Amino acid sequence: MAARGKHRRTRTSPLTRGVVTAGTGIAALALPLLSTTTASAAQPAKVPAAAPAAAQVRTVTYTTVKGDTLYGIADKYGTPGGWQQLHKDNRKAVGDNPRLMHAGLELKVRTTKKASAPAKKSTQSVATATQASVKTYANNLDGWIREALDIMAQKGIPGSYDGIYRNVMRESSGNPQAINNWDSNAAAGTPSKGLLQTIDPTFQAYHVDGTSWDPYDPVANITAACNYAAARYGSIDNVFGAY
Template sequence: MSTTGNHLRRKPTSLTRGLIAATTGGVALVLPLIGADFASAAPAQSVTAGKAAASTVAAVKETSAQKTAPTIYSVIAGDTLSKIAQAHSLSGGWQKLYEHNREIVGENPALVLPGMKLTIGAQAESKTSATATAATVTAAPAVQPATYTNNLDGWIKESLAVMAQHGIPGSYNGIHRNIMRESSGNPLAINNWDSNAAAGTPSKGLLQIIDPTFRAYHVPGTPMDSYHPVANITAACNYAADKYGSIDNVFGAY
């Protein structure tokens, strides 16, 4: 029997706005309700976080672009790969510079012509790395060593290759012009009538160099023979570089 007065309804409180009662097996469970106030806070935080992330990504991209920005160098008269690499403190020297710009320079690293646009910097490094990675996946045939014809054209080109290795300036046209004036392209030419000849040291070879000067400016890697075409050209260009800055600056007796 129920007792009168024990079942009066209680006034609802503010707590019922956030709670709901569920009955399970006679036991009342109080569960929280997710109100509109709670749901609206999350999107605001997500938008703020998204903007911050976007700003960070943009900053990283900008920094990355700055780091990979290359230097484009325009070759001028008298330049060599060795001289350019040294001026830009390029790790790996002229060989690395040639590797980066082989498509522009061509097969002979000594033939660097005025007006060529050479890439120096991180972008070239990345390109080289990508090429190297591809090469490890698909093995490319080995690069054959350069060969030169046994004539004036071949002697000049071989000399330029040796000069590039030693940082000696000079161009094909400058060398050819001076050879034609001094010996007409005859590697065995000798001058037996001038003051040098009278002193017992006649001028010899393609660029008419006397033996004492040849020995003083002989370049390692070439024969110790002043009549040898490549040795003669290379030593004479080494002498001209020391005295005149380059064989390209010689337009008469030197």
């Protein structure tokens, strides 16, 4: 808006108050002079647009399924801070490496998405379906190897069913309670234990997160031994004798 009095001609006579003459000589056009009040009147202010309401953040519990990633979960729920914040909030459950996840983890997920009643029902249905789809394994050598292989796949540890089975049969004949009390390791106070005959220092150094700390636990023993074999030989599949 123009400032008061700007571009206004100087008044030269009281007789001309109320009009100003504009022209070149012959004809003159009398123009009403805006009063001071009119000239300084402010234009009606525009009402500012209402600021968008801040997103409501709430926390939900999500149970992971095979194939889930932190990025995908954060994107699905609109998690503030993205997958990095989701990992930070669930580091105890996920571990230090955000790429290594397995099914059945219960994550606390911050979400900005408001679920309607049908969506909430759908979420409950998904949770029920997830629980129903949790994989189970037979409590025998076949089941132990298959469970170990699934965990190894999530952790990026190489190995095959045949490679594990071959070494298990050589080392323990499939007995998870097997222990070697007569070799040099036993003489040193660290006897070899379990399906793949690991000594305690090796088991502890190569223990795989999410499995038992008991070296006699079949799945924990297999995964730790395969983790060690991967570091030393490239894979348990490359082991054909004492290791």
